[in-house]
Amino acid sequence: GExxxxxxxxSVCRACARLVEWREDVAHSKRKSFAGEPYWGRPIPGWGAAEPRILIAGLAPAANGGNRTGRVFTGDRSGDWLFAALHRVGLANQPTSSHAGDGLELYATRMIAAVRCAPPANKPTPDERDSCAPWFRRELELVLPTTRVIITLGKFGYDALLAGLASLGATIPKPKPAFGHAVEHELDGVTVLGCYHPSQQNTFTGKLTEEMQDAVLRRARELADV
Ligand code: SF4
Structure with a gap:
């Protein structure tokens, strides 16, 4: 399908010179612990259900996570955290997300990143974000008809998602609704549900606990009726 x-x-886009170089450099040099494994080293499409009711939107893949596995939000500590939680609440068939071909599946859920290539220091430039926006917008457009809830991981992911929705004609109130953990905003028939980013910075410090993570995912299931 489309x-x-x-x-x-x-998956063959090379529009951002800096990101192309970075994603390929990381894939060639490899982190020691993954030295024996293949790296994807290319843009990461969304993955999961083709007709999702729940969408999980973040900013960009990680250099040794999605850039290695070819699946966004997998293969690193943040992915491990997220998939353990998705499995606890019944949205994933496995609690781990180690490598491509591990049989991992999502139920009624799709994951998508606003920027498709891993950026150095996890930070795309505004130009890179804008270059990738048409990819994000197109995928959003294709999955929105079935989507009831969009969980945004972190404030960057939230901002990118709101920009993506606005580009598809959604009415975003002014001032822009604030991002917060478990904060819900109803935008043109879709509930946008904030979630702190499951980065180690947040999970090690207890800013994001397992209970908080699970509560957001359970709420998404309830809102999406899955
Ligand atoms: Fe292409 Fe997006 Fe990757 Fe830039 S970030 S090279 S626009 S896929």
Whole structure:
């Protein structure tokens, strides 16, 4: 279908010189602990259900996570955290997300990043974000008809998501609704549900606890009726 076409087209995009260099450098040099494993080293399409009721939106893949596995939000500590939680609440068939081909599946849920290539220091430039926006917008457009809830990971992911929705014609109130953990905003028939980013900075310090993570995912299930 059209989603598959978008996935195929984005996976060969080379629009951002800095990110192309970075994603390939990391894939060639490899982190020691993954030295024996293949790296994807290309743009990361969304993955999960083709007709999701729950969308999980973040900013960008991680250099040794999604950039290695080819699946966004997998293969690093943040992915481990997230998949343990998704499994606890019944949205994933496994609690771990180690490598491509591990049989991991999501139920009624799709994951998507606003920027498709891993950026140095996890920070895309505004230009890179804008270059990638058409990919994000197109995928959003294709999955929005079935989507009831969008969980945004972190404030950057939240801002990118609101920009993506606005570009598709959604009415975003002014001033822009504030981001917060477990904060809900109803925007044109979709509930945007804030979630702190499951970065080690947040999970090690207890800013984001397992209980808080699970509560947001359970709330999403309830809102999406899955
Ligand atoms: Fe292409 Fe997006 Fe990757 Fe830039 S970040 S090279 S626009 S896929």
């Amino acid at each position: 989603l598959g076409e978008v996935e195929a087209r984005v």
